[in-house]
Amino acid sequence: MQILTPHVYWAQRHGEIYLRVELSDAKNLNISLQENNTLQFRAQGHGAKGDNEYEFSLSFLEPVRPEIDHKSTQRQVDIKIKKQEERWWDRLTLQEKKPVFLAPDFDRWLDESDAEMELQAKEEKRLNKISVESRVRKDPYIGLKKGYLFVYNLVQFLGFSWIFVNMTVRLFILGQDSFYDTFHTMADMMYFCQMMAVLEVINPLLGLVKTGFIPAMIQVAGRNVILFVIFGTVEEMQNKPVVFFVFYLWSTIELFRYPFYMLACMGTEWKLLTWLRYSLWIPLYPLGVIAEAVAVIQSLPIFDETRLFSIPLPSVLGHSLSFSYILQLYLVIMFLGLFFNFQHLYKQRKRRFRSRKRKVH
Numbered sequence: 001m002q003i004l005t006p007h008v009y010w011a012q013r014h015g016e017i018y019l020r021v022e023l024s025d026a027k028n029l030n031i032s033l034q035e036n037n038t039l040q041f042r043a044q045g046h047g048a049k050g051d052n053e054y055e056f057s058l059s060f061l062e063p064v065r066p067e068i069d070h071k072s073t074q075r076q077v078d079i080k081i082k083k084q085e086e087r088w089w090d091r092l093t094l095q096e097k098k099p100v101f102l103a104p105d106f107d108r109w110l111d112e113s114d115a116e117m118e119l120q121a122k123e124e125k126r127l128n129k130i131s132v133e134s135r136v137r138k139d140p141y142i143g144l145k146k147g148y149l150f151v152y153n154l155v156q157f158l159g160f161s162w163i164f165v166n167m168t169v170r171l172f173i174l175g176q177d178s179f180y181d182t183f184h185t186m187a188d189m190m191y192f193c194q195m196m197a198v199l200e201v202i203n204p205l206l207g208l209v210k211t212g213f214i215p216a217m218i219q220v221a222g223r224n225v226i227l228f229v230i231f232g233t234v235e236e237m238q239n240k241p242v243v244f245f246v247f248y249l250w251s252t253i254e255l256f257r258y259p260f261y262m263l264a265c266m267g268t269e270w271k272l273l274t275w276l277r278y279s280l281w282i283p284l285y286p287l288g289v290i291a292e293a294v295a296v297i298q299s300l301p302i303f304d305e306t307r308l309f310s311i312p313l314p315s316v317l318g319h320s321l322s323f324s325y326i327l328q329l330y331l332v333i334m335f336l337g338l339f340f341n342f343q344h345l346y347k348q349r350k351r352r353f354r355s356r357k358r359k360v361h
């Protein structure tokens with residue numbers, strides 16, 4: 001039998017060499033890599049010169065790994081060889097002159113930049129797969145948690161929007177008169193929203209949000225003292241205009257904060273809304289604390305007079321300690337709370353705008 005050379009087609013990627021040997025129904029395949037980095041191929045099959053024994057050898061330009069992957073089909077023999085180092089080769093063989101039986105495999109051919117893009121796409125796909133897998137593995141209840149937070153934020157948004165819109169409409173219709181019955185018209189909804197807001201302290205404890213527990217505690221407890229203790233229990237306070245300012249300042253920020261969280265639950269954001277969420281507190285927070293402080297100061301003589309919540313004392317120390325003393329201490333705590341939360345919100349703002357800038361570049 002005459003020994004002939006088959007047609008061999010080749011292509012490369014950064015990490016592999018692909019050879020396609022034009023030999024159908026190949027039998028007795030003998031493919032090996034010699035120590036001198038040369039591939040030896042020998043097989044019987046049907047090639048360009050009919051049924052015959054075909055063979056060829058190729059000395060590669062750079063070292064390849066000894067494992068050779070091959071698959072013989074009815075039409076051809078496919079060979080895949082891994083390069084020792086992942087690098088683009090200028091040509092396949094050590095000898096500069098291309099062997100006559102060798103030609104590019106245009107079905108697989110890519111130039112270096114296309115191959116790089118293919119590599120990048122593969123890498124991205126792999127990383128995406130890992131990130132999806134790790135997310136799923138990390139928290140199987142993520143959908144449930146996000147759903148709960150979304151509904152919570154939606155309910156709060158609707159509640160505070162109701163308060164804000166009602167107060168605004170009443171202000172336009174009744175003018176300053178609307179200041180005096182804010183509590184009677186808005187209190188039920190404000191009670192509902194502020195009771196719900198207790199979840200804002202529980203959520204970070206359960207690890208549902210990245211909020212710090214202390215800032216949330218200060219925020220919720222601070223508002224609840226004003227709402228339930230100062231306004232809720234002292235009837236004389238309920239007709240005072242200060243209620244209007246406190247409720248209006250509270251609800252203004254929430255019109256932006258809750259929709260911002262709702263979008264965060266959906267993994268998206270609106271730049272203007274983000275900016276408003278992280279900027280409006282700068283004037284609103286101090287104004288809110290001042291309004292709350294005015295409410296506390298206005299309630300002091302009432303607590304002195306009514307002795308409501310006064311603390312009984314042993315007779316040597318007097319009759320009882322007016323709750324107004326506790327409230328005076330609370331005024332100090334309030335400004336400490338303002339200072340703490342102002343710093344916290346300032347950090348949140350810096351972090352948010354810093355990370356957004358980084359994402360843009």
Ligand SMILES: CCCCCCCCCCCCC[C@@H](O)CC(=O)SCCNC(=O)CCNC(=O)[C@H](O)C(C)(C)COP(=O)(O)OP(=O)(O)OC[C@H]1O[C@@H](n2cnc3c(N)ncnc32)[C@H](O)[C@@H]1OP(=O)(O)O
Pocket residue numbers: 149150153209210211212215216217218219221222223225249250253257261262264265280281284285286287288289292333334335337338341345348
């Ligand atoms: C009986 C003893 C009582 C002692 C109490 C002491 C009293 C002290 C008094 C304090 C004075 C209070 C005054 C106040 O009542 C006055 C006013 O409110 S005036 C109106 C203006 N107010 C504001 O602007 C404050 C609004 N409130 C807040 O911003 C928050 O409550 C606060 C806790 C202060 C800060 O929020 P947070 O720490 O959560 O920051 P972020 O918004 O940046 O959120 C951090 C990340 O968590 C995600 N997150 C948070 N919550 C949710 C949620 N519900 N749903 C979904 N996701 C949520 C958020 O997206 C952030 O994630 P990422 O970092 O990935 O973006």
